[in-house]
Amino acid sequence: xxxxxxxxxxxxxxxxxxxxxxxxxxxxxxxxxxxxxxxxxxxxxxxxxxxxxxxxxxxxxxxxxxxxxxxxxxxxxxxxxxxxxxxxxxxxxxxxxxxxxxxxxxxxxxxxxxxxxxxxxxxxxxxxxxxxxxxxxxxxxxxxxxxxxxxxxxxxxxxxxxxxxxxxxxxxxxxxxxxxxxxxxxxxxxxxxxxxxxxxxxxxxxxxxxxxxxxxxxxxxxxxxxxxxxxxxxx
Amino acid sequence: xxxxxxxxxxxxxxxxxxxxxxxxxxxxxxxxxxxxxxxxxxxxxxxxxxxxxxxxxxxxxxxxxxxxxxxxxxxxxxxxxxxxxxxxxxxxxxxxxxxxxxxxxxxxxxxxxxxxxxxxxxxxxxxxxxxxxxxxxxxxxxxxxxxxxxxxxxxxxxxxxxxxxxxxxxxxxxxxxxxxxxxxxxxxxxxxxxxxxxxxxxxxxxxxxxxxxxxxxxxxxxxxxxxxxxxxxxx
DNA sequence: CGATGCGTTGATAACTTTCAAATTTAGTGG
DNA sequence: CCACTAAATTTGAAAGTTATCAACGCATCG
Numbered sequence: 001x002x003x004x005x006x007x008x009x010x011x012x013x014x015x016x017x018x019x020x021x022x023x024x025x026x027x028x029x030x031x032x033x034x035x036x037x038x039x040x041x042x043x044x045x046x047x048x049x050x051x052x053x054x055x056x057x058x059x060x061x062x063x064x065x066x067x068x069x070x071x072x073x074x075x076x077x078x079x080x081x082x083x084x085x086x087x088x089x090x091x092x093x094x095x096x097x098x099x100x101x102x103x104x105x106x107x108x109x110x111x112x113x114x115x116x117x118x119x120x121x122x123x124x125x126x127x128x129x130x131x132x133x134x135x136x137x138x139x140x141x142x143x144x145x146x147x148x149x150x151x152x153x154x155x156x157x158x159x160x161x162x163x164x165x166x167x168x169x170x171x172x173x174x175x176x177x178x179x180x181x182x183x184x185x186x187x188x189x190x191x192x193x194x195x196x197x198x199x200x201x202x203x204x205x206x207x208x209x210x211x212x213x214x215x216x217x218x219x220x221x222x223x224x225x226x227x228x229x230x231x232x233x234x235x
Numbered sequence: 236x237x238x239x240x241x242x243x244x245x246x247x248x249x250x251x252x253x254x255x256x257x258x259x260x261x262x263x264x265x266x267x268x269x270x271x272x273x274x275x276x277x278x279x280x281x282x283x284x285x286x287x288x289x290x291x292x293x294x295x296x297x298x299x300x301x302x303x304x305x306x307x308x309x310x311x312x313x314x315x316x317x318x319x320x321x322x323x324x325x326x327x328x329x330x331x332x333x334x335x336x337x338x339x340x341x342x343x344x345x346x347x348x349x350x351x352x353x354x355x356x357x358x359x360x361x362x363x364x365x366x367x368x369x370x371x372x373x374x375x376x377x378x379x380x381x382x383x384x385x386x387x388x389x390x391x392x393x394x395x396x397x398x399x400x401x402x403x404x405x406x407x408x409x410x411x412x413x414x415x416x417x418x419x420x421x422x423x424x425x426x427x428x429x430x431x432x433x434x435x436x437x438x439x440x441x442x443x444x445x446x447x448x449x450x451x452x453x454x455x456x457x458x459x460x461x462x463x464x465x466x467x468x469x470x
Numbered sequence: 471c472g473a474t475g476c477g478t479t480g481a482t483a484a485c486t487t488t489c490a491a492a493t494t495t496a497g498t499g500g
Numbered sequence: 501c502c503a504c505t506a507a508a509t510t511t512g513a514a515a516g517t518t519a520t521c522a523a524c525g526c527a528t529c530g
Binding site: 078080081082084086088102106140143144146147148150151153154155157158159196232234235 | 313321375379381385386389393431469
């Protein structure tokens, strides 16, 4: 009942992989399982460029569009009452954002590097979905993957500073083409706001991981030297 | 396009309320929006009793069943490598759990009070879903509500101990029949494992909130005396 | 070459955990 | 219903972790 072979069923259960997918597979799962979805997205979407630092959409705006990163990098975030910024996700090329569970965006989105996005009007997607179950399946798969990501983040945030940073590095590594060499598109401040830490703590933690010889650190680039030790430090 | 009036569309977007629903509305949203779903659940489900402390299902077991709490209380959790327990959610009467995004449960579930659950075989639900769009809509609504909950928890866990406890109280209050008087079905240890704190910190934080005259505290019962102050402390 | 933004480093303060009781609560058998 | 026991919660003191504040270094860019 819950096997991939049943993927044409109308139920959400059948859309889910048997094993939780590693994050790196978001793009590929969608490619393999939802070719029709991707085709619609490519046809009905248009490319928009966002210079670094520009807001792509704001919290509480009507959620009219779905976005797929083509190049660069994007984050979604929320500003809390006291002015702190909580980043809820980073999105790299091939990944989707703007998939909100209500009629209005729950978060704001901003380009953290100069970025290009494929922008798809949700109403167009929905029209396509009525005639093509693969499209609605694609949307559901994205939603389920997002849920899995967020659940992982809950586990991450319950831990110590070192475990958070390690978890972040492993997550980024899983999404990188090369699993060992990470180009970090975001600033230290972005990492801090993602992990609920300060930039100083992020900086010091990276340094201590370097001292332990599990990673090499430069400003925008991390090399994982000892992955098994890193995984052990993940708790 | 994204209005509630469009709820019969095949797209997940149309299933979502315009505004994020407060948590208390999980049960009622399902009642109102998914009468057919609830009917199927009631018909095809059976009642099982679980004494307090009993495991209902375990992480990595095949996710064959969906559960709806009838009485008592349940939590889902994960044991981390170092033995810590991270509780991922509490479920009160009327709420669903066991809705996993993969073919196997991501978490374990346990009765934190003597509990009765309606147990529904997912394969039966899926069969019903093929003939009745309302059923698959119901599943999707549950999934989307779960996503919203988890997103709120991410925001919670990035904050200070006091803000976490306050957020927890506000969340529980929103789910209680009376919004001001909370019966807590869980132990302090459960609250601590939910918030990523120690029981001592939870205890001290509750005491300090009592000192601030925003709540009254007894072992299993909280009364919110000053809701607006409490909300302000939520960050 | 100064200005600016970003990252690192150091010292101190604030917060949270840890460890070790003491106290209260809940359950059980008399 | 009371006494006893085990479990749960609270409290206190000390240790550990992270944040805050301040300064410095290091690039990039006009």
